Amino acid sequence: MIRFGVIGTNFITESMIEAGQHVEHFELKAVYSRTEERAKEFAGKYGAELTFTSVEEMCGSEEVDAIYVASPNSFHAGQAITAMEHGKHVLCEKPIASNQREAARMIDVARTNHVLLMEAVKSTLMPGFVSIREQLHKIGTVRRFTGNFCKYSSRYDAYRDGTVLNAFNPDFSNGSLMDLGVYGVYPLVVLFGEPKSIKANGVRLASGVDGKGSILAEYEGLEAVITHSKINHSYAPSEIQGEEGVIMIPNISEPGNIKICYNDGSVDRLEEQNTHPPMYYELAEFVNLVQKGEIQSTVNSHKNTLIATQILQEARRQMGIKYPADEN
Structure with missing residues (x-):
């Protein structure tokens, strides 16, 4: 199983989790929110075992393999980099970053830590x-x-x-x-x-x-x-x-x-x-790539993301x- 932690307790995250129920080897393990009350409410709704009010702590958990980032765009780079520096794979909502400088930095961190980074463009x-x-x-x-x-x-x-x-x-x-x-x-x-x-x-x-x-x-x-x-x-x-x-x-x-x-x-x-x-299709692609040990998708690739x-x-x-x- 690929154990996911999610950042963002919005309708997009809900759609991802619902799609994940159809993806073999997907498991929702942890939820981050700024407030403990919201984290527990969301985790209870979808059956996640762990809740966090610190991104750093969730990314440092040995019970989490991958992080789904669905926070506001300006937070994507910082949160994804924190996750990857802790050895976590990252599926990051589109647009992946505020600008090309941030996107390039994210890709460099993914390659340095040999973890998967994929922009979550479903289409x-x-x-x-x-x-x-x-x-x-x-x-x-x-x-x-x-x-x-x-x-x-x-x-x-x-x-x-x-x-x-x-x-x-x-x-x-x-x-x-x-x-x-x-x-x-x-x-x-x-x-x-x-x-x-x-x-x-x-x-x-x-x-x-x-x-x-x-x-x-x-x-x-x-x-x-x-x-x-x-x-x-x-x-x-x-x-x-x-x-x-x-x-x-x-x-x-x-x-x-x-x-x-x-x-x-x-x-x-x-x-x-x-x-x-x-x-479902982006999530299935991501899980498959994690299992294969890849650091990027051939479709939602690092090159395409940068362009x-x-x-x-x-x-x-x-x-x-x-x-x-x-x-x-």
């Missing part, structure tokens, strides 16, 4: 995305990638009423790009690698984060357009446009119900088998978004 490990990679050749030379994820945040209601919650607070390295834009950036990098250049625009809110924005990425013979927002909805699908057809992706964050529309009017529906909760982080950082620079974490 690129789901069956739908695997099918996209396998059948991309069917649409011929790819000319455009569009990644669209615009979802009005319920927390924006509070923001409009004058209350700045974590989702719109730069102290936590948050905002639309980091929360939703990454879902367009990461699959782009996995499919096509590092772009030659990017151009970014966005709406900067008074709190100091972006509420929405777009990225235009240039490749040789290919352009990519990524749109993201936490202050308005969009129901438009994402697409990969080739010279022979188009792959249509209704939901870029959880790719499924994907089809190829060819130039001659015919349509193929990709064979997918999402037989488990969406987070994606650099794109996010450069996009923020062009939008004028700066976090306190960038100054450290």
Whole structure:
């Protein structure tokens, strides 16, 4: 069994634990929270034996093999590094860090301590995305990638009423790009690698984060357009446009119900088998890699993480978004 400790007692952690019930060799062992009351409440709900109010103590426990980091973005690097320096494997929520400097440091620590570090991007490990990679050749030379994820945040209601919650607070390295834009950036990098250049625009809110924005990425013979927002909805699908057809992706964050529309009017529906909760596939990948003694995934790899982080950082620079974490 791979015994997990979790940092973060939110709905994302709950989704991970529920997915873990379907993963062989997964065991929830420990819960960290800032308060003992919350740690015990969460641990009791999911059957974890141990609770901690110190990250250092949980990472030092001999009864924990791996740490799942689902805290606010600005805490990812410090907590993951603490875990890895104690010899723990780390599955870290996306985006893995506030900036490329932090991400590079995390990867260096993983390699030094020979532990697994993987960014928890679920979409690129789901069956739908695997099918996209396998059948991309069917649409011929790819000319455009569009990644669209615009979802009005319920927390924006509070923001409009004058209350700045974590989702719109730069102290936590948050905002639309980091929360939703990454879902367009990461699959782009996995499919096509590092772009030659990017151009970014966005709406900067008074709190100091972006509420929405777009990225235009240039490749040789290919352009990519990524749109993201936490202050308005969009129901438009994402697409990969080739010279022979188009792959249509209704939901870029959880790719499924994907089809190829060819130039001659015919349509193929990709064979997918999402037989488990969406987070199952990233967790199963992580557990499998730990058992094999690997320090990175071939899909959510260290290289892809560094490229994606650099794109996010450069996009923020062009939008004028700066976090306190960038100054450290």
